[in-house]
Amino acid sequence: MKKPVQGRTYASVIFVVGILFLFSDNDRQAEQVKPRVITATQSYSFTQNIRPILDTKCLACHSCYDAPCQLKLESFQGLERGASKARVYDGGRLKDSPPTRLYIDAQTPEEWLKKGFYSVLSEYSDKADNTTPPLMQQMLDLGQNNPLTTNTRVPDTIELGFDRVNYCPAPGEFNDYVDKFPHGGMPLAVSGLDKQEYQTLSTWLKQGAKIDTPPVAISDTDQLMISRWEDWLNRRDKRSILLSRYLYEHLFLGHLYLNSADQSDGQNHPTTRFYQLIRSYTPAGEKPVIVPTVRPNDRPDNTPQQRFYYRLIPLPGTVVHKTHITYRFDSQRLEQYQKLFYSTDWQVDSLPGYGYEERSNPFITFAAIPAKLRYRFLLNDARFFVRNFIRGPVCRGQIATNVIRDQFWVMFESPDTELYSNNPEYQLSVNDYLGLPGEKSSLLDFGSQWFTYSDKRNSYLDMRQKAYQQAYPSGAVLQQIWDGDQTNDNAFLTVFRHHNSASVTSGWQGEIPLTAWVMGYPLLERTYYELVVNFDVFGSVSHQAQTRLYFDLIRNGSETNFLRFMPAASRQTIYSDWYQSSARIKAKITYHDLDTRTPSNIAFSSDKPKEELLRTLLERYPQLTGTDNINRCNDCKQRIPGSANENDTLALSNIAAKPAADLTAIKWLPEVTFVRINLDKTTTDSDSATADKQFKVFTLLRNRRHSSVAFLLGESLRYQEDLDTLTILSEPVGSYPNLILQLKQSQLDDFVSSFEAIDSDSAFDQFVERWGVGRMNPQFWQVFHSFTAYMEAIHPLEAGVYDMNRYGHW
Incomplete structure (x- = not known):
């Protein structure tokens, strides 16, 4: 095992650099908002006329946590909330920031005003009682009156892109904004509104920006399914309570659909409605009241006795791709859960709480649920869970993503042979070492928290290596890689990093990659809890650094787990190719020793075992890994699918x-x-x-x-x-x-x-x-x-x- 103290210089550098980031300006101006005066005559409907324009011309920038100025336009609630100077993604804040989650942390424009937001729909007046148009109107006017030239490149002097500083003029600051950014109107630096769209929005704003909110239509079929789920999730026996908590903590980010529409049948399903699983203080039949905890595993209330209920609510607004992580939640899924989790007779003696220990170590919190069942639950929909931490809020920005390769393949240990989920004695021996950092986010806790958990991680790997050597003395075999039960396309995944974002696809896409991951249950569960459940997008630099650093250890663990399948003599050479130059020093200081002694029980016939193993799996499971005739093909032509001319080739x-x-x-x-x-x-x-x-x-x-x-x-x-x-x-x-x-x-x-x-x-x-x-x-x-x-x-x-x-x- 390593001496972790030698790696503390690395963590200290991260800490010092982190506190040097700039902070946003939260100064407010003295102008006062005027109540919107909605005229008796309304020329346009928000639902029928305004929202389609916003969806077409505005939503591509103004959605999710990284919406400029927190002006989220996927729903009318975001439009009414308005804008803020405060940044959600802030790599330099020294302490956690109060969350500003739409629908959760405030409900009305007045409540949001108290949290530092300002209206973009209302007129404002200064001390001299001069009235200015709504900020939205001023932005639209600037875009119309000073447009860029059609069909020309946007000048480099106009700041764009992920790293753009969002200047968010509050009331009274707009003239200064125009002087500084004459081409800063909306939509920004893109083909703007046509005359009719501009006239429609301007008239709507002038007439008081009335927002008609027709009731959400839930079909009878969906309502029946919602009732079944809410009844099932809110049963009061201890076993059901613990299981429902486990399911909620794994599904809270998902966009759940209650029908079994085939995603690949080529038919459009515009009426499919998506839902979110929430904790509510109110039971079924009453208006949901979301429990506003920062994390899904935080204590619901200061009084633990206060009851909450799991509820399904419609996903509000227009769907945007970057947050759209779908999960089937139909009657078949309910039957699968019932069959899976009640296949064995497990009992719960006492329910875990929501304190520090329970949040930081899910292996102890949910120990009563057999690990074999938990692992199978994750495997059955591995793509969904990997997407949660690859496409979720944590993976935003270069520092968030530069601890993964630009393309790598993922596979999983077979649930039949994965050691943790099949050996209760081994589970008990390592559970205390599987805790996760980040729960304590104070700068003062940064060093002690990080070193404690990195030390535990390396101690766990010591124990894991010995346990696998004892269980499989002849080494790893191909059957220890999950084959998806021959039909499940979650077995083989590809992750692509796009510099400051990332995505996940089914199958093994692209050429043979430099690296590959093999994830067992502890790796998969720890990754999910560290990067999804326990990640606070409003957290301090200490919390963010602990999260990123631990993800680095998880990546390394997944890579070295893959190397178990390589011949012992070739592991160091492959590993050194992955960790070149200064990374070799870090490998000696921070990571666990690479096992170069335990043999592999796989027969190799070439001097490139990594490529040979991956090609073997490609050939063995083509229906799951996919046949890529574009990237894994030499001098071949791929015909355009569906081409009218069969002689055309790609x-x-x-x-x-x-x-x-x-x-x-x-x-x-x-x-x-x-x-x-x-x-x-x-x-x-x-x-x-x-x-x-x-x-x-x-x-x-x-x-x-x-x-x-x-x-x-x-x-x-x-x-x-x-x-x-x-x-x-x-x-x-x-x-x-x-x-x-x-x-x-x-x-x-x-x-x-x-x-x-x-x-x-x-x-x-x-x-x-x-x-x-x-x-x-x-x-x-x-x-x-x-x-x-x-x-x-x-x-x-x-x-x-x-x-x-x-x-x-x-």
Whole structure:
């Protein structure tokens, strides 16, 4: 086992750097909000006329926690709440910030005003009783009166992108804002509102911005299913209480759907409604009152005796892709739960509380539920749980994502042989070492908390290594990797990092990756609790640093677990390729010793065992890993699926999976590029003229290579640009496109040739000018939203509005 004290210099550097971040200005102006005067005559309906404009022209930037100025427009509640100068994502705050979660932490505009928000719909008056229009109107006027030139590149002087500082003018500050940002009107630096849209919004604002809120329509079928779930989740025996708590803590981020619509049947399901699982102080039949704890496993109230209930409530507003993590919650799922969790006779002697110990160690909190059942629950829908921590609130920003590779494959230990879930004695011996840091977020607690939990993690790995050696003295075998029971496509996953965001897909996508993960139950559960349940997006720099640092240990543990399947003699060589240069020092100081002695019980025939093992699994389970003829194909042509002309071929495989040293164009590509290929001939049948029959979609993902991903900072120092590669996928992947390219089917060969010829900044600019869909293109929004329409046609349950906060200056 390592001596963790030697690694404390690393943690201290993170601490010092963290406190140097800038803070946002929370000064407020003296202007007073005027009550909205809603006129008797209303020219437009919010639901019918206003919301469609907001969804089309505004929502792509203003949604989720990273909405500029916290102005969230996916629902009318966010619009009425208004804007704030306070940042949700703040890497420099020294203490936890009070949460400002829509629907939870305040309910009315007046309550939000007390929390520092200001209206964008109301007029304001100054001390001299001068009236100014609503901030929303002023922003729209600025955009209309001082637009950028159509079909031109957005000037670099206009700050855009993920790192843009959001200037949030409060009432009385707008004139200063205009002087500083003459092109800062809305929508920002993109093809704006047409005259009719502008007139509609302006008239609506002038008439008092009335918001009609028709009641949420819940079908009889859904209501029946909701009642069944609420009855089942709120049973009062101890076993049911503990199980419901476990389920809630794993599903609280999910968008639950109560029907079994096939996601791949090509049919649109516009009426599918999604729900959220909440804790409510009120029972079924009464209006839900959300228990407003920061985390789902926080104590519901200062008085533990106060009862709460698990409830299902409709997901409000328009669905946006970046937060849309779907989970089936129908009658079949209820039957599966009943069959799984009651397959053995387990008992609960006493219920755990919600204190520090219970929150920081779920293995002790839920010990009464057999680990084998918990692991199977996670495996059955592993993609959902991995998406929770890869696409959830924790994975936002470069520091949040730069401890994972740009592309890697994930697999899981077989539930039949995974040691923790099959050996109760071993469970009891290691449970105390599986606690998670971050619950204590004070700066004063940072050092002691981190070193305590990293020490425990290394002690656990000592015990784990010995236990596996005793249980499997001949080494790992292929059967110890879960085969998805031959039918479950959650068994093999691909994670893509897109610099400051990430995504998860089913199957093994792209070329053979540099690294791969094997996750057993303790790894999977710890990752979920550390990055989802216990993560506070409003937490201090101490909490955020502890979370990121522990994720680094989890990644390392998943990688070294994969290395168990490699020949003992080859492990160090592979490991050294993953952890080059200064990372080798960290590997000796912080990580657990690599096991280079225990044999592998797999017969290898080549000198590249990593590639051999992954190819063996690809060939053994093609229906689960997927057949990738674009990225894992040499000099082959892939025909466009659904093409009207069977002789047309797709030449994209010629530019896939090549290093940037051989294909220099990769060096100019952003992380995520959506490509729309318009088919030359489309059907005239109105019933089948859907988006997927008019055009095809591909995604170009730039995979950046680094000498290691062992550090939170200094990523550019480890960048190996010549080793970058390109993955091409036949559907939209990623929530934040950086660039959109569009071409006709007949232009495909020309497109590929022009891409291969890129060798300079000017050549790439010419390429984008010819094929790119720029921000100021009059058709920008039509093309941008066509990718959502495409997903609605082929994977309707996964569709949502994409985010353009990371779109370039094109």
